[in-house]
Amino acid sequence: MHQEVGLIATVALGFVFAAVLGYLADRLRLPPLVGYLVAGIMIGSYTPGFVADGALAAQLAEMGVILLMFGVGLHFSTSDLLAVRGIAVPGALGRILLATLLGMGLASWWGWSLGAGLVFGLSLSVASTVVLLKALEEQNKVDSADGRVAIGWLIVEDLAMVLALVLLPALAGVLGGNTEAASGQPDIPIAVTIGITLLQVGGFAVLAIVFGPRVVPWILTLVARTGSPELFRLSVLAIALGIAFGSAEIFGVSFALGAFFAGVVMSESHLSHRAAADSLPLQNAFSVLFFVSVGMLFDPSILVRDPFAVLAVLALIIVARSVIAFCIVLMLRYPVGMGLSIAAGLAQIGEFSFILAGLGVSLGLLPREGQDLILAGAILSITLNPLVLLAGEGLQKSIRSAWPGLFLRYGKRNSDKLARELAVIQKRNEERNRQHQLEMQELIETFPMFAQVGEDSQEELLLLFRPKSASPGERVVRAGDRGDGMYFISSGAVEVELEDENVPLEAGSFFGEMALLSGGRRTADVIAVDFCQFLVLERRDFNVFMARHPALRAAVSDMAKERTEMNVSRRRRDQSLDAT
Numbered sequence: 001m002h003q004e005v006g007l008i009a010t011v012a013l014g015f016v017f018a019a020v021l022g023y024l025a026d027r028l029r030l031p032p033l034v035g036y037l038v039a040g041i042m043i044g045s046y047t048p049g050f051v052a053d054g055a056l057a058a059q060l061a062e063m064g065v066i067l068l069m070f071g072v073g074l075h076f077s078t079s080d081l082l083a084v085r086g087i088a089v090p091g092a093l094g095r096i097l098l099a100t101l102l103g104m105g106l107a108s109w110w111g112w113s114l115g116a117g118l119v120f121g122l123s124l125s126v127a128s129t130v131v132l133l134k135a136l137e138e139q140n141k142v143d144s145a146d147g148r149v150a151i152g153w154l155i156v157e158d159l160a161m162v163l164a165l166v167l168l169p170a171l172a173g174v175l176g177g178n179t180e181a182a183s184g185q186p187d188i189p190i191a192v193t194i195g196i197t198l199l200q201v202g203g204f205a206v207l208a209i210v211f212g213p214r215v216v217p218w219i220l221t222l223v224a225r226t227g228s229p230e231l232f233r234l235s236v237l238a239i240a241l242g243i244a245f246g247s248a249e250i251f252g253v254s255f256a257l258g259a260f261f262a263g264v265v266m267s268e269s270h271l272s273h274r275a276a277a278d279s280l281p282l283q284n285a286f287s288v289l290f291f292v293s294v295g296m297l298f299d300p301s302i303l304v305r306d307p308f309a310v311l312a313v314l315a316l317i318i319v320a321r322s323v324i325a326f327c328i329v330l331m332l333r334y335p336v337g338m339g340l341s342i343a344a345g346l347a348q349i350g351e352f353s354f355i356l357a358g359l360g361v362s363l364g365l366l367p368r369e370g371q372d373l374i375l376a377g378a379i380l381s382i383t384l385n386p387l388v389l390l391a392g393e394g395l396q397k398s399i400r401s402a403w404p405g406l407f408l409r410y411g412k413r414n415s416d417k418l419a420r421e422l423a424v425i426q427k428r429n430e431e432r433n434r435q436h437q438l439e440m441q442e443l444i445e446t447f448p449m450f451a452q453v454g455e456d457s458q459e460e461l462l463l464l465f466r467p468k469s470a471s472p473g474e475r476v477v478r479a480g481d482r483g484d485g486m487y488f489i490s491s492g493a494v495e496v497e498l499e500d501e502n503v504p505l506e507a508g509s510f511f512g513e514m515a516l517l518s519g520g521r522r523t524a525d526v527i528a529v530d531f532c533q534f535l536v537l538e539r540r541d542f543n544v545f546m547a548r549h550p551a552l553r554a555a556v557s558d559m560a561k562e563r564t565e566m567n568v569s570r571r572r573r574d575q576s577l578d579a580t
Contacts, residue, residue, distance in 0.1 A: 010052040011060065013043055014292045015285075022288075031386045033134065033291050037379055040295020052296060061293035063241075064286030065351055066259040068133055070240040071283050073263020074276045079428075080148055081155065083421040086414075088152035091328045091342075096160055098324045099125035102316055107370070110309070115175030116370060119360030122164055123374045124316055126157045128350020129256060130290050131382050135345055135389060145415070145422055146341040153342065158257050159201060161352045165359060172363040204251035205261070208243070212265030220271045225463045225541070233278045239266065240279065256351070274459070290351070291382070297354065298379050302372040313377040318388060322347045334418075335411040337396050344392030348381035349374070446490055446508050449556070453549050464545060465535040470494075470528035477526035483515025485538040486556075492532030497525040504529070513560050516542050 017039035025035030043052040081088075103121025104114075112120070132150060133142075141147040216239060223235040240262050247258025266272055303310055322343040329339030357374045360366030400407045440458055444451050450458060466485070470476050476487065476494060488510045495502040496511060505511060505526075515522050516539055537545070546553035 007053070007056055009050075010056045011289070013050060013052055014039065014057065014060075014289055017043055018288050018292050031383075033131075034383050036288055036291035037295040037298075037383060040292040041298055041300060042295075043292070044296035044298065046299045046301070057289065057293040057296055060286060061290035061351075062255055064283070064288070064290040065130060065256045066241060066244045067279060067283040068130055068287050069256045070244070070259040070263040071276060071279060073260040073265075074267050074272050074279075079425045080422070081152055083418065083425060084149045084152035087149055087329065087332050087334055087418075088156050090332060091149075091325065092153045092156035093160065094328045095321065095324050095346075096122075096125045096157060099316070099321050102320055106312060106316065112367065112370070113176050113365075115172070115365035116360070116367060118175060119168070119356060119366045120370050120374070122161070123353040123356040123360070124313065124349060124377065125321070126161050126349060126352045126356075127154060127346040128348050128353075128378070128382065129154055129158070130287055131348050131350055131385055132345050134287070135385065139389075141341075143426070145419055146338050146345075148422060149338065149418075150342050150345050153346065155257070155260065158260075158352065161356065162201060162257065163198075164356065168356075168359055168365070169363060172365060175365055200251040204247050204258070208247075208261040208265055212261070216262075216265045217269030217271070220266065220269050220275070221463055224271055224274075224460060226544075229278075232274070236266075236275045236279055237282070271459070294350075294354070294375075294378060294382070298375045299372050302369075302376050306369070306373070309373055310376045310380070313373050314380050314384075317349055317377050317381045318347045318384065322388070330411070333411050333414050335415045336399055336407050338411070338415065340392045340396050340399075344389045347388045348385045349378045350382070353378055447488055447510070449552065452551055452555070457545075457549065461537075461545070464537060464541045466538060468534040468536050470532040470534070472528055472530055474528045475525060476528055476532070476534070477512060477522055477524070479522050479525050481522045483512060483520075483522060483539060485512060485536045486510060486516055486542050487512045487526075488535040488537070490533045490535055492528065492530040494526050494528050494530075494532060497527060513542075513556055514563075517557060517560055 018036045021035035021039045021042075022032035023035070025032050025038075040057075041047060043050055045051050100118070100121035103124045104117035107117030107120045132154060136142045136147045136150065142151075219239070220232075220235065223232050226232075240259055243262035243265075244255045244258040247261070248255050251258075266275055269275075325346055326339040326343040329342055330336070353374055357366060357371040361368060361371050396407075440455070440462070443458060443462065450461060453461075465488075468487075470492070479497075489505060489507050491507050493504060493506045494511070495504050511526055512522075514520075546556070
């Protein structure tokens, strides 16, 4: 295989194998992601036949994580994060601590070093963002209280893993690792390193939350005004990938976390739903490559070489971590149902686990066997996660049936408080969307001609229009001037001063189109006779928009032609009356 087509071969074979095996998995009543994982194993280096480029596949998978987290951010606001902080922060940190200690205990039982146990435990403590989000989307729970808490929990875990990735190289020598591998790190005290990392993450969060909502929606509006769907999609991807890459390079946070904040920032724009729809196909495509790349890293022989170790890892991931999460939720006085949902949804490991394991191996902290066990645990826990979710739902029904009072009353106070906070946020978002829909509806009702263009084009019109007002007696258009735009009367009334009479125009009418269509000068004065509000489509925007919508241009031309003919016939009638 020529090196020049390595990327094409990896993507093509990855998609082909994933499509075939995903379909077979579905026919066997298994989740399609099981087929994607098997596809990765088949084209990986541990099985015979075609071997895809693992490094390229890993980068493509990272792209999938970035786009997926960006999509989550589009539906998640800063207010959501603050609303769930009471359970997400202590819950995530508590589970990381306890799961890491369990992993260290398991590693110690196997005779591994302290450093190996720490890396091993941390790798088993963090859930997979991709798998959880896929599960929430399939169950339509992304916007539910349980879904919001789970996503907030994941964000806290991601922040903790960012700190761990920064500190591990600095601690490698102390933990018995390869000091030469970490020699590229500057000799800085641990406390200073932690402080710098926290400042970097905090600086990025402040920059994203404070300046992002002012800059990103403005950029999107500018691009949307061009009317180019391709340019809009490109800009959405550029913002998502650009912020993700910049956050990693400048502030040291992960690509996924940077992409999430990019989505949160973009969610402040009324164009966020359009951005989400445009990026969805790429999210789905690249998330498939994530599962394929995970399968490529897996060495199936570990299942034969050390099956009991694999089972122990799997029990820690699915059983122990779920019990920990459930107990923490109950200790924080939240409902039993929420505890079961979060415990089941987070009962797997994923992308951060692979990154931590790879770093541990490169630093000489984690043996290669540990990386294989982590990958085996990831593959099996991801595969079994749909069954775990079903078991969680069944357990909820059983507890509700056996102890209905306990199920309904326990944690109700905190649950109601969280529900109220999320309801306020949801109501505010719905109000913003409703206001936008009312603007669209009012535009169509006032100017029915715009009903013949699509919804995206109607949104584009709202962005292209320049609001303008006039007081009674004010001259809006002067005869002989160059046509600067087409005026749509949203409220009030004007009079067009012709040679022999004045023609009144009320709300829902328009004027100024003749000079734009003909390229000539204004032929009449237009004077406001009431307090008027106009929507003005400037010359350049008029020409671009009408060129993309020839039917609308034809309708405007016909109306202009009809108006001209009426003026001519009225002038001839007046002339004939004067002659008699």
